[in-house]
Amino acid sequence: MNKIVAKEQLSENVFRMEVEAPLIAAERKAGQFVIVMIDEDKGERIPLTIADASKERGTITLIFQTVGASTLKMSHLEVGDSIAAILGPLGQPTHIMGRDGGKPGKVVCVGGGIGVAPMHPIAQALKAAGNDVTIIMGARNKGLFVMEKEMREIAGDKLILITDDGSSGRKGLVTEPLKELCEAGAVDEVIAIGPPIMMKFCALTTKPYGVKTTVSLNTIMIDGTGMCGGCRITVGDETKFVCVDGPEFDGHKVDWDQMLKRMAIFKPQEAAAKEHACNLYK
Amino acid sequence: MTPKERMAIPCQEMPEQDAVVRARNMKEVALGFTAEQAKIEASRCMQCPTKPCMTGCPVAINIPGFLAKAAEGDFDGALKIIKETSLLPAVCGRVCPQEKQCQKFCTMGKLMKNVDKAVAIGRVERYCADHGDAGEVVCAPKTGKRVAIVGSGPAGITCAADCAKAGHDVTLFEAFHKAGGVLVYGIPEFRLPKSIVQKEIDGLKKLGVKVETNYCVGRTRKVSDFLEKDGFDAVFVGTGAGLPKFMGLPGENLVGVFSANEYLTRANLMKAYLEGEAETPFWHGKKVAVLGGGNVAMDASRMALRLGAEKVYLIYRRSLEEMPARKEEVHHAKAEGVEFLMLQNAKEIHGDESGKVCGMTCLKYELGEPDASGRRSPVAIPGSEFELDVDTVVVAVGNASNPLIPATTEGLEVNKRGNIVVDEHNMTSIPGVFAGGDIVLGAATVILAMGEGRRAAAGITEYLKTK
Numbered sequence: 096m097n098k099i100v101a102k103e104q105l106s107e108n109v110f111r112m113e114v115e116a117p118l119i120a121a122e123r124k125a126g127q128f129v130i131v132m133i134d135e136d137k138g139e140r141i142p143l144t145i146a147d148a149s150k151e152r153g154t155i156t157l158i159f160q161t162v163g164a165s166t167l168k169m170s171h172l173e174v175g176d177s178i179a180a181i182l183g184p185l186g187q188p189t190h191i192m193g194r195d196g197g198k199p200g201k202v203v204c205v206g207g208g209i210g211v212a213p214m215h216p217i218a219q220a221l222k223a224a225g226n227d228v229t230i231i232m233g234a235r236n237k238g239l240f241v242m243e244k245e246m247r248e249i250a251g252d253k254l255i256l257i258t259d260d261g262s263s264g265r266k267g268l269v270t271e272p273l274k275e276l277c278e279a280g281a282v283d284e285v286i287a288i289g290p291p292i293m294m295k296f297c298a299l300t301t302k303p304y305g306v307k308t309t310v311s312l313n314t315i316m317i318d319g320t321g322m323c324g325g326c327r328i329t330v331g332d333e334t335k336f337v338c339v340d341g342p343e344f345d346g347h348k349v350d351w352d353q354m355l356k357r358m359a360i361f362k363p364q365e366a367a368a369k370e371h372a373c374n375l376y377k
Numbered sequence: 378m379t380p381k382e383r384m385a386i387p388c389q390e391m392p393e394q395d396a397v398v399r400a401r402n403m404k405e406v407a408l409g410f411t412a413e414q415a416k417i418e419a420s421r422c423m424q425c426p427t428k429p430c431m432t433g434c435p436v437a438i439n440i441p442g443f444l445a446k447a448a449e450g451d452f453d454g455a456l457k458i459i460k461e462t463s464l465l466p467a468v469c470g471r472v473c474p475q476e477k478q479c480q481k482f483c484t485m486g487k488l489m490k491n492v493d494k495a496v497a498i499g500r501v502e503r504y505c506a507d508h509g510d511a512g513e514v515v516c517a518p519k520t521g522k523r524v525a526i527v528g529s530g531p532a533g534i535t536c537a538a539d540c541a542k543a544g545h546d547v548t549l550f551e552a553f554h555k556a557g558g559v560l561v562y563g564i565p566e567f568r569l570p571k572s573i574v575q576k577e578i579d580g581l582k583k584l585g586v587k588v589e590t591n592y593c594v595g596r597t598r599k600v601s602d603f604l605e606k607d608g609f610d611a612v613f614v615g616t617g618a619g620l621p622k623f624m625g626l627p628g629e630n631l632v633g634v635f636s637a638n639e640y641l642t643r644a645n646l647m648k649a650y651l652e653g654e655a656e657t658p659f660w661h662g663k664k665v666a667v668l669g670g671g672n673v674a675m676d677a678s679r680m681a682l683r684l685g686a687e688k689v690y691l692i693y694r695r696s697l698e699e700m701p702a703r704k705e706e707v708h709h710a711k712a713e714g715v716e717f718l719m720l721q722n723a724k725e726i727h728g729d730e731s732g733k734v735c736g737m738t739c740l741k742y743e744l745g746e747p748d749a750s751g752r753r754s755p756v757a758i759p760g761s762e763f764e765l766d767v768d769t770v771v772v773a774v775g776n777a778s779n780p781l782i783p784a785t786t787e788g789l790e791v792n793k794r795g796n797i798v799v800d801e802h803n804m805t806s807i808p809g810v811f812a813g814g815d816i817v818l819g820a821a822t823v824i825l826a827m828g829e830g831r832r833a834a835a836g837i838t839e840y841l842k843t844k
């Protein structure tokens with residue numbers, strides 16, 4: 096049982112929760128995730144990236160969008176309630192240029208929608224390791240931006256906002272400023288986190304420039320420890336388990352089309368479950 | 378009674394649910410003997426002085442001893458004898474491959490020239506476990522030593538129980554949200570009711586064992602942290618063989634291809650069979666191919682039937698004779714309508730434009746020369762390709778050992794298959810760290826895992842005396 100100590104609604108469907116998990120808080124590194132269950136009896140196991148952690152308070156911060164039945168139920172929990180189960184930290188931590196090998200350089204972080212949340216600790220670590228960090232934040236519209244202030248603290252005037260409808264920052268897609276930056280040269284690494292389709296197109300954008308592009312994948316998972324293979328994808332000619340080999344991979348090697356299809360496998364059931372859960376709260 | 382008279386006692390048939398009915402429900406298939414049947418079956422034992430059956434039992438249960446008690450109707454006494462060497466008789470009575478172990482050596486079976494006519498030792502064991510009472514367990518005085526057990530499968534459960542009985546302070550760590558290992562996530566309800574496993578876990582708690590679920594050792598905390606920071610005096614690693622093997626077939630990552638681990642975990646642990654109640658979705662294939670010939674393949678194919686498949690093919694590259702699954706499960710699967718395609722194997726899985734499985738090319742095989750394992754190895758017949766119309770493929774060709782603990786535990790020796798190397802007391806290359814079960818043996822059996830847990834517990838107690 097993990098008690099919720101703080102909760103905040105960041106946008107219409109996005110919530111931030113700080114929950115007690117002292118062991119995970121002590122161990123976790125940027126890029127890792129947890130598996131969460133709201134109900135241990137008949138609930139499902141869902142992966143969520145750790146957005147932040149405090150060793151002192153013994154807490155981790157999760158930022159989630161109400162995309163399915165479980166996240167919807169989770170959004171109805173309040174401070175003082177508990178999350179039934181949290182397992183982690185899972186997955187490989189992000190390789191931070193300049194800290195984990197290599198010299199610091201110029202890094203472009205692309206966060207799409209809620210992908211900005213898991214990007215935050217990574218951008219922080221990159222900055223701390225002495226990298227020159229540019230952040231591109233994209234969303235459908237202004238109301239969907241999360242953590243703009245925190246990201247500005249890291250990137251300063253190198254924060255580029257872009258929305259589909261132009262309601263904030265530039266109008267367009269994240270790939271446009273990304274292309275311009277690659278064009279201008281001297282980008283050493285791109286890290287893209289967001290909807291799979293966005294990551295796919297970021298990887299396609301950088302490919303002609305040969306810029307290393309790391310993506311963080313959020314496939315369907317069950318155990319999160321490598322025992323089921325449900326999270327598997329093809330990277331290059333190899334099968335990889337996202338939960339233990341990832342979640343980060345070389346975006347130029349991921350078989351995106353296969354991954355997108357695999358992620359859609361339970362769409363009808365998930366939609367039905369969410370609708371059922373919605374009705375419960377009406 | 379003379380041997381002749383004993384031979385005249387009829388073999389007792391285990392009552393079971395009707396095949397057509399049970400193929401569509403989750404309830405236990407084999408219903409268990411009545412008291413009268415258990416007594417009659419036990420009285421078929423000839424009480425051979427040489428006790429050949431015991432040599433077939435991996436934990437050497439005093440089989441004639443408990444059968445004699447059972448024949449008298451003293452099921453409590455019988456269970457006490459079983460429990461001297463086996464901790465999980467209700468489980469083992471249901472899942473042990475008896476026809477390859479105790480019953481293989483049974484004199485009655487030999488006299489009747491049919492191993493199926495051996496004394497049904499497993500079934501009597503099951504009756505005793507379900508209905509007998511072995512009395513309260515007494516723990517030795519507290520030793521003040523702390524033991525961490527990693528993994529809650531049969532190896533971990535057994536090691537935890539024995540360590541607690543020896544007076545140690547035991548904590549059991551499990552990555553999943555429910556304790557029990559393969560017994561809860563892999564073996565289905567219709568073969569091993571989960572209430573039986575829960576009883577064993579509750580029993581551990583009664584012995585004072587603390588159970589910490591949702592705790593991934595190697596990630597949440599490392600084995601070395603237990604010893605160096607958390608004040609544990611010894612650690613037992615019983616993390617099983619939870620790494621699904623795939624075959625490297627073209628099309629294996631299509632939508633609708635699952636490892637048996639995923640397929641069964643969704644159905645069992647995540648309760649996907651409770652449609653409308655459980656949140657974990659399930660892939661309801663109509664035409665399912667299961668690749669493999671072990672217990673895992675049997676469980677997956679029978680689960681497919683229960684979750685609405687119209688056709689289930691079990692595809693195995695050797696013949697029925699080489700099949701490693703328990704005989705009873707093979708019978709049950711056939712009776713329920715699983716179609717056995719022997720000496721065949723998948724070559725390629727085909728997908729439609731949405732990436733979903735829409736068929737499979739298979740190859741026919743014949744048996745060639747015996748290989749290193751002594752089994753005749755299957756050889757593909759060139760040009761024997763044929764198409765099979767399926768929408769789901771479940772790969773059940775075995776499990777390798779999960780690399781997480783070895784990868785995060787410095788100095789832990791593993792062999793080339795990734796199994797942890799142990800000495801005769803089940804101690805690893807790190808003093809104070811013990812291991813047992815599938816992580817040491819490779820995918821094996823419940824009873825062997827239990828035996829290893831026992832040996833390790835004895836090893837731990839010895840080791841702790843020196844500390």
Ligand SMILES: Cc1cc2nc3c(=O)[nH]c(=O)nc-3n(C[C@H](O)[C@H](O)[C@H](O)COP(=O)(O)OP(=O)(O)OC[C@H]3O[C@@H](n4cnc5c(N)ncnc54)[C@H](O)[C@@H]3O)c2cc1C
Pocket residue numbers: 472473474527528529530531532533550551552553557558559560563564592593594595615616617618619641672673676703779781782813814815816820821822823824826
């Ligand atoms: C579907 C299926 C059917 C089977 N049928 C039979 C049968 O009929 N008869 C038979 O004798 N055998 C059968 N077996 C084999 C038998 O179940 C295994 O040999 C036995 O369970 C091994 O026991 P174990 O304790 O070593 O490991 P497991 O039962 O695998 O338990 C290991 C536990 O450790 C946990 N774990 C793993 N890593 C970590 C970690 N890092 N931190 C914390 N916890 C961790 C796992 O979640 C798991 O719960 C079957 C196996 C399967 C998969």
Ligand code: FES
Pocket residue numbers: 315316317318319320321322323324325326327336337338339
């Ligand atoms: S989630 Fe099961 S192997 Fe990755």
